[in-house]
Amino acid sequence: MAKSIFEEMGGTYHDESGYLIPNLTLSLEDEKPIGIWGQRHAQYLKQNHKVLYMNLLTSGKLNSYLADINEQAQKLFERPIEQMKQAQCITEQLKAENALEWTGRMNNIWACAMEIVNKEIISA
Numbered sequence: 181m182a183k184s185i186f187e188e189m190g191g192t193y194h195d196e197s198g199y200l201i202p203n204l205t206l207s208l209e210d211e212k213p214i215g216i217w218g219q220r221h222a223q224y225l226k227q228n229h230k231v232l233y234m235n236l237l238t239s240g241k242l243n244s245y246l247a248d249i250n251e252q253a254q255k256l257f258e259r260p261i262e263q264m265k266q267a268q269c270i271t272e273q274l275k276a277e278n279a280l281e282w283t284g285r286m287n288n289i290w291a292c293a294m295e296i297v298n299k300e301i302i303s304a
Contacts, residue, residue, distance in 0.1 A: 211243055217253035218246035220302050228303075253301045257293050264289045 186202060187193075193200040214222070222242075225233040236242040264270075268285060275282040 212247035213250075214243065214246040215250040215254065217257075217297065217302065218250035220298075221249045221253075222246055224303050249301060253297045256301060257297050260293045260296055261289055264292065 184191075192203045194203055195201075222233070225236075233242070236245050265286075268289070270282065270285050270289070274285075
């Protein structure tokens with residue numbers, strides 16, 4: 181019997197109830213926490229770039245890729261928040277004097293920062 185391409189490349193099979201099943205294993209990678217930004221990017225890849233998602237998953241690089249995306253996104257998220265807080269004079273004093281106004285202005289800043297991250301990293 182001629183060898184299959186899988187066998188020629190070093191692949192092996194095992195018998196299960198008369199069927200030859202390929203012995204496939206994924207390489208182990210270090211599990212890193214991926215955070216919210218990594219999870220959002222993973223969802224984006226699943227919906228819009230299925231081939232890239234599957235290639236990363238089967239090569240064992242998905243977790244490290246998403247952890248890197250999460251780190252980049254978090255840095256990008258924090259930078260404009262601080263810049264906008266300074267530009268709009270949002271201080272701890274405002275927080276102590278008028279917590280409701282501080283909360284509203286900070287929510288606006290967080291929404292803007294999230295939009296920046298979503299546009300530049302998550303769905304890029």
